[in-house]
Amino acid sequence: MTVPRSIPASALVVEDDEHISHLLKFMLQREKYTVHLARDGREAKEFIEHNDPPSIVLLDVMLPFFDGFALVALLREQAAWKTTPVIMLTAKTQEQDIVRALHAGANDYILKPFQPAELLARVKRLSGPVA
Template sequence: MSDTSQPVALLVEDDESIAFLLRFLLERLGCRVLAARDGVEAMQAIESGEVAKLVLLDMMLPVHDGLTLLARLRSLPQWDGVPVVMLTAKGEQGFVDKAFAAGATAFVQKPFNPTELMERLKPLLRTA
């Protein structure tokens, strides 16, 4: 039972427990969630034709990392302007700089506070 009026969020996270929590948060925000567990599934989702209104993208993934996926996503005109929130346990400034240079909208370091994350995502969904 899919409601086409719901905004679609693409969730790319290989850690099952984090993915479960993020799906829950996105659904609470009224999103229909497309989930990918690794770089291959994420690449398929990006190239499938369905464009999300928001992307939560883990940096460290099997096969294709988050920066590779972000570069691919930003190379497709239909994804231009879609907010991409990068998630990672690596908070070093170099990773943050690379993510923003590649077109990330925001950066969230793990572990994160679920309530704070929801508050950060709300305005991104409104502008998407």
């Protein structure tokens, strides 16, 4: 039996494509996550440095100002964020990019275009059940 989490689930979505970010927000809100959006690496960096960690981070790789690799390294340097699950989303399909993301501290890596049900299953597996 799964015990529901005592605090509301939340997600940080870092995505510069407006359509994808709204789709991710919609999907996560339907699953009862509170969603914080960052449209570029600078907004994400600011959020990471000044907020408590969410239940999960969905992080695009190719972003203006700071890319996803730099951001996952930054959040892993923050004591409170060290164990926050990170799923990187990208159109980059090269094995070296996937390995780089995982070595930087990502927990999972999903290629765009993604299947919504698969993404939600991975989110739930990493962030736990939503109360």
